[in-house]
Amino acid sequence: MAVVEMRxxxxxxxxxxxxxxxxxxxxxxxxxxxxxxxxxxxxDLSFSSRSVTGSDxxxxxxxxxxxxxxxxxxxxxxxxxxxxxxxxFAGTRFAVSESDYRRWxxxxxxxxxxVSQAQQxxxxxxxxxxxxxxxxxxxxxxxxxxxxxxxxxxxxDTRLFRIQLGEVTGRALDQxxxxxxxxxxxxxxxxxxxxxxxxSILLYYPKKLxxxxxxxxxxxxxxxxxxxxxxxxxxxxxxxxxxxxxxxAAEQDEVIxxxxxxxxxxxxxxxxxxxxxxxxxxEQVKELLxxxxxxxxxxxxxxxxxxxxxxxxxxxxxxxxVVEDESPxxxxxxxxxxxxxxxxxxxxVVTRVAGLPMPHxxxxxxxxxxxxxxxxxxxxxxxxxxxxxxxxSLWLVKRVNAVGLGLKLLHMLAICGIGAVAAGVLTGSWxxxxxxxxxxxxxxxxxxxxxxxxxxxxxxxxxxxxxxxKGYDKIRNGQLVDAICDELMWIIFLIGLVMMLVAxxxxxxxxxxxxxxxLAIGGGAGLIMTQGRHQKNPIKRLFSGVLSLYGLSxxxxxxxxxxxxxxxxxxxxxxGMVINDMGRRLLAIPLVGWIIAIALLVVGHLLNLxxxxxxxxxxxxxxxxxxxxxxxxxxxxxxxRPLAERHRYxxxxxxxxxSEK
Amino acid sequence: MDLxxxxxFSAIVGAVVSVIFPGIASATAVGWVGQxxxxxxxxxxxxxxxxxxxxxxxxxxGIYGFLAAFMIMLRIGVFGQMQVLTLQQGIMFLLAALPxxxxxxxxxxxxxxxxxxxxxxxxxxxxxxxxxxxxxxxVETYAVLAFLASLLMITRIPL
Numbered sequence: 001m002a003v004v005e006m007r008x009x010x011x012x013x014x015x016x017x018x019x020x021x022x023x024x025x026x027x028x029x030x031x032x033x034x035x036x037x038x039x040x041x042x043x044d045l046s047f048s049s050r051s052v053t054g055s056d057x058x059x060x061x062x063x064x065x066x067x068x069x070x071x072x073x074x075x076x077x078x079x080x081x082x083x084x085x086x087x088x089f090a091g092t093r094f095a096v097s098e099s100d101y102r103r104w105x106x107x108x109x110x111x112x113x114x115v116s117q118a119q120q121x122x123x124x125x126x127x128x129x130x131x132x133x134x135x136x137x138x139x140x141x142x143x144x145x146x147x148x149x150x151x152x153x154x155x156x157d158t159r160l161f162r163i164q165l166g167e168v169t170g171r172a173l174d175q176x177x178x179x180x181x182x183x184x185x186x187x188x189x190x191x192x193x194x195x196x197x198x199x200s201i202l203l204y205y206p207k208k209l210x211x212x213x214x215x216x217x218x219x220x221x222x223x224x225x226x227x228x229x230x231x232x233x234x235x236x237x238x239x240x241x242x243x244x245x246x247x248x249a250a251e252q253d254e255v256i257x258x259x260x261x262x263x264x265x266x267x268x269x270x271x272x273x274x275x276x277x278x279x280x281x282x283e284q285v286k287e288l289l290x291x292x293x294x295x296x297x298x299x300x301x302x303x304x305x306x307x308x309x310x311x312x313x314x315x316x317x318x319x320x321x322v323v324e325d326e327s328p329x330x331x332x333x334x335x336x337x338x339x340x341x342x343x344x345x346x347x348x349v350v351t352r353v354a355g356l357p358m359p360h361x362x363x364x365x366x367x368x369x370x371x372x373x374x375x376x377x378x379x380x381x382x383x384x385x386x387x388x389x390x391x392x393s394l395w396l397v398k399r400v401n402a403v404g405l406g407l408k409l410l411h412m413l414a415i416c417g418i419g420a421v422a423a424g425v426l427t428g429s430w431x432x433x434x435x436x437x438x439x440x441x442x443x444x445x446x447x448x449x450x451x452x453x454x455x456x457x458x459x460x461x462x463x464x465x466x467x468x469x470k471g472y473d474k475i476r477n478g479q480l481v482d483a484i485c486d487e488l489m490w491i492i493f494l495i496g497l498v499m500m501l502v503a504x505x506x507x508x509x510x511x512x513x514x515x516x517x518x519l520a521i522g523g524g525a526g527l528i529m530t531q532g533r534h535q536k537n538p539i540k541r542l543f544s545g546v547l548s549l550y551g552l553s554x555x556x557x558x559x560x561x562x563x564x565x566x567x568x569x570x571x572x573x574x575x576g577m578v579i580n581d582m583g584r585r586l587l588a589i590p591l592v593g594w595i596i597a598i599a600l601l602v603v604g605h606l607l608n609l610x611x612x613x614x615x616x617x618x619x620x621x622x623x624x625x626x627x628x629x630x631x632x633x634x635x636x637x638x639x640x641r642p643l644a645e646r647h648r649y650x651x652x653x654x655x656x657x658x659s660e661k
Numbered sequence: 662m663d664l665x666x667x668x669x670f671s672a673i674v675g676a677v678v679s680v681i682f683p684g685i686a687s688a689t690a691v692g693w694v695g696q697x698x699x700x701x702x703x704x705x706x707x708x709x710x711x712x713x714x715x716x717x718x719x720x721x722x723g724i725y726g727f728l729a730a731f732m733i734m735l736r737i738g739v740f741g742q743m744q745v746l747t748l749q750q751g752i753m754f755l756l757a758a759l760p761x762x763x764x765x766x767x768x769x770x771x772x773x774x775x776x777x778x779x780x781x782x783x784x785x786x787x788x789x790x791x792x793x794x795x796x797x798x799x800v801e802t803y804a805v806l807a808f809l810a811s812l813l814m815i816t817r818i819p820l
Contacts, residue, residue, distance in 0.1 A: 352791075354792070355792075405788075445816070564806070567806075570728075570812060571724065571725060574728045611717065611720075611721070611724065618798045619798060619805070621795065
C-alpha cells in the first residue's frame with residue numbers, strides 16, 4: 001500500500017545466452033532495463049555498447065512486421081473489425097489462449113499464406129482500380145462525341161478538305177459560323193454536342209484556307225480533340241467500355257470476397273504482429289546493454305518482491321548467469337510503481353493519470369480513494385444511475401476483455417456506482433423523481449443549503465487530511481519541527497476558524513466558541529511566529545509571518561471549489577426530472593403513449609447518465625489534482641515500465657479448460 | 662400595455678436568455694471541437710471514444726443554462742398554474758439567471774479552445790487522456806460556480 005520498493009539489478013552472462021535471457025525477461029515482465037552508460041559511472045568499467053539500429057536482424061523483423069501490418073490493413077479496410085459501437089468506444093481486445101497465441105506467432109509458417117495472399121489480392125485490387133480509372137476517363141472523353149454516328153476512324157482529311165473534331169467555346173459559336181462563311185462558303189461545322197459552355201463540333205474547311213481561318217478559330221478557342229482509340233462508332237465504343245467497367249467491378253467484388261476469406265486469420269495476424277513487435281523491442285533494448293568481449297551486462301530495476309523470481313528464472317536459463325541486486329543509491333531516482341490492496345487498487349487510475357509520485361514521496365491512492373468515492377457519488381447523485389453504472393462497468397470488463405488501466409477504470413466506476421447509490425438513497429433520487437421515493441436525508445432540490453454546506457465541509461476535511469499527510473510525511477523524514485510549524489499550525493488555525501463559523505449555530509454549547517477562539521488565535525499566532533523562521537532579520541521574520549496568513553485565502557477558495565459537488569448532483573437530478581416530466585406527458589397519448597414514454601425514459605436517462613458520468617469523473621479527479629495533491633504530493637516520478645510482451649488488440653489468457661474451444 | 666404581467670414577463674426573459682446564450686455558445690464550442698475531433702478520427706478511428714469525451718466537455722454550459730431556465734419555469738408555474746409575479750420578483754428571476762447566462766456563454770467558448778488544444782494531446786499521446794480532460798475542466802469550474810449561484814438564487818426567491 002504505497003510506493004513499491006525497487007532494487008537495482010545487474011545481470012551478467014555469456015553472450016551466447018543473451019537471446020534466451022531476453023526472451024525470458026520479456027515473458028516475466030518484471031525488469032525495466034536501463035541504459036548502462038547512465039546507470040554505471042564510466043570510470044568503474046568500460047563496456048562497448050552495441051548499435052542495433054539498422055542491423056540485419058532488426059531490419060528483417062521490421063520488414064516482416066510491415067508485411068503483416070499491410071495484410072491487416074487490407075483486411076480492416078474491407079471488413080470492419082468485429083466490434084460494435086460500445087467496443088469501438090471502449091477499445092475491445094480479443095481473447096486468445098496462450099497455446100493459440102504461441103502457435104500462431106512463434107514462426108512465420110502459420111500466417112505466411114494469409115500475408116502473401118492478402119498482398120496479392122491487394123495488388124490485384126490496385127491494378128483493377130487503375131484500370132477502372134483509365135476506362136472511366138476514356139468514357140468521359142468520348143461522351144461528348146456520342147452523337148457522332150460515323151465510325152470515328154472514317155473521319156479523315158480528304159484531298160482538298162481538312163476534317164477535324166474539336167471543341168470551341170459555346171458563346172463564340174455564332175461568331176465562328178459568321179467568320180467561316182465570310183472566308184468561304186465551303187467551310188463550316190456541325191455541332192455534335194454542347195455541354196455548358198463547351199461545344200463539341202466537327203469542323204471542315206478547304207485546306208488552302210487554313211491560314212485565313214487561324215484567327216477566327218483562335219477567337220473561338222478551338223481545341224482539336226484527342227480521342228482515345230475508338231472501334232466502330234463512338235456510341236458502340238462507349239457501350240463496350242461500360243461493359244468493361246462492369247466486368248472490372250465484378251472482379252473487384254470477387255477479390256474483396258477473397259479478402260473476406262482471410263477474416264478468420266485476423267487474430268493469428270494480430271498475434272504475429274504483436275510477436276514481431278515484441279521481438280523488435282527485444283532487439284532495440286540490446287542497445288542499452290553493455291558488452292565485453294564475451295559477456296553481456298544488463299542493468300535495470302525490479303520490484304523487491306520479484307527479485308526472487310528473477311533469480312530463479314535466470315538460474316534456470318543457465319547457472320552461469322550472475323544476478324546481483326542492491327538498494328538504490330541515496331538520491332538515485334528509480335522508476336516508481338505503486339501497489340494497493342484490491343479494493344483500493346482501481347483508484348490507482350486517478351493517481352496514474354495525474355502522474356506517479358517521486359520515489360521518496362507517498363502514494364496518494366489510499367488517501368484519495370474514499371474521497372473520490374464520496375465525491376463521485378455526490379456528483380452523479382442518483383441511486384438508479386449508480387446501479388446502472390456498476391452493472392454496465394462490470395459487464396464491459398467481460399465484454400471488451402479490458403486490461404491494465406482500462407480494467408482499473410471500469411472497476412473503479414463499478415465501485416463509484418455504489419457511492420452514487422448511497423447519495424441517491426440519501427437524497428431520494430432514483431432515476432430523478434421517477435418513483436417519487438422519499439429521501440432518507442433531504443432533497444437538495446427543495447433545500448440546497450445543507451447540501452452546499454456538506455460539500456464545502458467535505459472539502460475542508462480533505463484539505464486538512466492533505467495537510468496531515470504532508471505533516472506525517474515530514475515526520476517520517478525526520479523534519480519534526482517543520483511538520484509542527486507548517487502543517488500542524490495551519491491545521492489548528494483552520495479548525496479554529498471553522499469552529500468559530502459553526503459556533504454561532506451551537507448556542508447550547510458556549511464552550512465551543514471559546515475553544516474555537518483559542519484554537520484560531522493560537523494557530524494564527526503560531527503561524528505568524530514560525531512562518532518567517534528562514535529570515536534572519538527579526539522585522540522581516542515577523543513580516544513574513546503575517547504575510548503567510550494570506551495562505552488562508554487559498555484554503556478558502558479550495559474549500560469553496562467543492563461546492564461544485566452540489567451543482568453537479570443537482571444538474572443531473574433536474575435533467576432526470578425533465579425527462580420524467582416529458583415521459584409522464586407522453587403517457588396521455590392513447591394506446592401507444594406508454595411505448596413512446598418508455599423509449600424516451602430509457603434513452604433520456606442513458607444520455608443523462610453518460611453526460612453526468614463524464615462530469616462526475618472529470619470534476620472528482622480535478623478536486624484530487626488541484627485541491628488535494630497540491631497539499632502534499634511531490635509529483636514527477638517516472639512510471640516503472642518493465643520489458644514486457646505487449647499486445648495491441650489481444651488478451652492472451654493462460655490455457656485453461658474453458659478457453660480451449 | 663397591461664403592466665401587471667411585467668413581473669412574469671421578466672422571469673420568462675430570464676429563462677429565455679439563460680437558454681439562448683450558453684446554448685449558442687455550447688453549440689459553437691462543441692462544433693469547433695467536433696471539427697478537430699473529426700480530423701483526428703479520419704487519421705485514426707480508434708481515437709473516437711477519447712476525442713468524443715473532449716467534444717462533450719464544453720457542451721455542459723448549454724445544459725446548465727437550460728437547467729436554470731427549467732428551474733425558473735418550475736418556480737413560476739409554467740407547467741401548471743402560472744403565477745402572477747410582481748415586477749420585483751420577476752426582475753429577481755431575471756437577475757438570478759444572469760450568472761449562468763453570461764459566464765456560461767463566455768466559458769463555453771474558452772473551454773472549446775482548451776479542448777481543441779487537448780485534442781492534440783490525444784493525437785500525440787493517447788495514454789494521456791486523463792490530463793487532456795483536466796485542462797478543459799479547469800475552465801468549466803467557473804461555469805459550475807455561476808450555475809450554482811444562479812440555481813441557489815432561483816430556488817430561494819420568495820414568491
